[in-house]
Amino acid sequence: MDYQFKDIEKRWQERWAKEKTFAAKNDSSKPKYYVLDMFPYPSGAGLHVGHPLGYIASDIVARYKRHKGFNVLHPMGYDSFGLPAEQYAIQTGQHPKITTEQNIARYREQLDKIGFSFDWDREVQTSDPKYYKWTQWIFIQLFNSYYDKKTNKAEKIEILIAEFEKNGNANVNAVCEETKTFSAADWKAFSEKEKSDLLMNYRIAYLGEAYVNWCPAMGTVLANDEVKDGVSERGGYPVERKLMKQWSMRITAYAQRLLEGLDKIDWTDSLKDSQRYWIGRSEGTSIKFEIKSEKLKESIEVFTTRSDTIFGVSFVTLAPEHDLVSKITAAEHKAKVDAYVVASKSRSERERQADVKKVSGEFTGAYVIHPFSGKQIPIYVGDYVLAGYGTGAVMAVPAHDERDFRFATHFSLAKPQVITPNREHDFEKDSWDEKEGKLINSDFLNGLEVKAAIKKAIEEIEKKNLGKGKINFRLRDAVFGRQRYWGEPIPIFYKDGIPHAMPESELPLVLPVVDKYLPTEDGEPPLARAKDWKYKGQYEYEQTTMPGWAGSSWYFLRYEDPHNEKEFASKKAIDYWQNVDLYLGGSEHATGHLLYVRFWTMFLKDMGYINFDEPAKKLINQGMIQGVSEMCCNTYMTHPRFVGTNEEWDEELKHPERNNHFVSYDAFEKFEKENPGLPPPLLERNVDISLAKNAELNIEGFIKWRPEFKDHEFICQGGFWKSGVFHRTGEGSDKFKTKSVVEKMSKSKYNVVSPDDICNDFGADTLRLYEMFLGPLEQSKPWNTNGITGVHGFLKKLWRLYLSPAGGGVAHATGEVAVSEDAPTKAELKTLHKTIKKISEDIENFSFNTSVSNFMICVNELTEQKCNKRAILEPLLVILSPYAPHITEELWSLLGHKESIALVPFPMFDEKHLVEDNFMYPISFNGKMRFNIEMPVTLTVAEIEKIVMEAEQTHKYLEGKTPKKVIIVPKKIVNIVV
């Protein structure tokens, strides 16, 4: 009987679903283990082989932990609010809910084929009102909270209001916008609106005016992590900076805790480093520079980490958005400065980033007074100063800061040197930015080392009341409102212009029906089109929705109690399941999701709903599986094209008649070899990978697929280019070769490999093993289906070991069961226990790729030993079952078991089976030491003693130490392991 994987896999998947084999119970005496995958956004393209990589790894761990006696929570769900469904809705008018449901159904079908042990009863979907009811509820908690610096946690806003009523804000030490001091009496006299505005400065979810990343093409704002290289991460549209009133999250309140928390969790260093960098803590000083003016009594506050260079200041620069710019600019400079400010505002983020090194700025005509020297110092505006960081103003020290140096050079400003470098340095060419050297020309700082000087300078600045030590973070508050339809409605309504949270009883605030999914003609968000809001006409509703990361910032908690209608999850469930023990997902979420989920977790802890502050104890980033694209070469026959400028390229594309030949890659390869560095005189086109097996193009198939090329000639034989013209030689093979390129797996590159196809051709168990076998989990690697036969062959061999008479197996071709109950041999036991040991270690270390090798070695050995002993073959199935659950279930039941193998304990490892046979002989030496001699060669005890004695004489380092073992290598040396 052959290995009928299709039949086996279907049968077992149905049985697991029917019997709910993997349902996790919320009450159990067993220890818990929570394995979580980052849930997917269900896109229309379906899954490709890269998606399940992490799920397979986590499934192996989940199944292993079940065998090991843990109560395992291993859920799956969908992050189902998102842009593609909405864009599809805009184009077709179809409700995004419908597309989303279809996509989810498709995902589920694909996932089911791979045989995951998910507890599907706990599935969550972020776009389900039963789920987002609680996302909205958490938002309201955030709205009704502020961050108290005294208790160093979030507190209820009522506490703050009570304090205001009693004492005003004089004693309040909370994270907030700059607020003027007021008394209790003032507070009571404030209008409702004034009170609301004031509280807004404290709330953790707040409505505030700030510069945001505005994406005009999408008609929405984006968070910092959603912008890459000045364009939107999704869609790649340009992004501008725009001052807008927006719902935001005061994540900055948690900056310090988010930073400190990293030390307590087992995440990779690179990921922690990205978060550290993103949070960007820097210690410095704020310093006030008084403006030199009779009528204006103001000062400019700057932030610096280099207070030691205070005497090197030669000008002060304000960000173009700085409030004081318009106030201080002298009349004769006003026109130029205004023009500059307008120009820099209209520049897109991308433009601004593109010419980072290009200096621009304008003199305001105003001056400040140097707090120590009393000299007057010019004030400039320059867009190299960021409005959003620090105070939006810097004291420029051109001799010791690269950016100030560039600015000073451009405007021919003085560059007074205040530090003597400890190495040779040319101040004409460069600034000396190192925090090393001795201070000069700096009054009371002279002679000090930089680090000491920083301390001393802060002391003096604080003494003169010019400023104080301050900690700044790069992290900005996260913009929370999105001008979009397909997201959670923000549960806020407005009464007389004052925002109020919806009462809890009104939740969920369900996404209303709209006629179109576009913004309105007046530029209002799509929700402005809603007609069926409950209180329409009575109150005004907030029209923006939540961003994609809202629903994913707490979903791990919902899995713990997914059907609860009274709470986001019951206290009992949370106390039992706690936080995630192992979290798997891509590293692209480093500064997005993984920061937000930590933030919300800390907040919920502050509120007393949970008792841990980190969502995941351990996190592993699985690598990306890339696609291998096949390219074919579309050459230019008549036009020279050796110079690879884009202009020429475009020019050629305008002349398709010149572009009517394809040439085999062989010819191009020759060209490349002979003309290193020259751009290829051809255009590479992606070919559907099914049309290029073994780097050879199926020309007929290609023409069928792309009929527009049916009149093109395909030149297989070799040739060469001369002056851009291809000359054939008629040499070489008559095969039309393509070229392989590793790139992202994507529909548009025609290089997608679907897990469904692999399951059909080889089975889910093969897919699972092969994905693991491909290489270390955390590494990115290209998918190459070629190697899969090795893994598939292993499963067939395993099958034969149990089922074919030739292999001495369990059952004959007829299906007759005939397993030997004899005691296993020493060699068989050694093979088994070696494998048990290695597999356990591999899983604990997450090196799943070596596991597969170890299984192969095991089966090869057992086949060679013609092993048919139940005592060996049964435990082997159990340790293999996390990797290949279907085939092991089938064999397990053929061995006569009724119960699912998934619930069987993991076999115990017994060291003695390895040691006994391991050439390890303890011998005594000088009556004191004991050596373990590991011998790959046969030696007598006398010979060993002689060798050890020689070793003792040669290796002086042995003195006073007890060797653990001595390894004798034939013809070589004695290795003594101490």
Place this chain on the structure above:
RNA sequence: GCGGAUGUGGCGUAAUGGCAGCCGCGCCAGACUUAGGAUCUGGUGUCGUAAGACGUGGGGGUUCGAGUCCCUUCAUCCGCACCA
């Protein structure tokens, strides 16, 4: 520029500081065959007929012993990027 990671056969990769290349792909040879995308056996780092020598990006160091630890340098990939 800053931060992180990675460099080992034709390829994917493996080696608690202890015989480098396990396992798989590919390739070569053979067996069996209704000639096949089945199965099995043997071989396969480089040079050399061989004994043997040389081999983990380059250079240096620690060590009895280094792919592994330290320093340095080069290359590739991934993040971040005017954060004062």
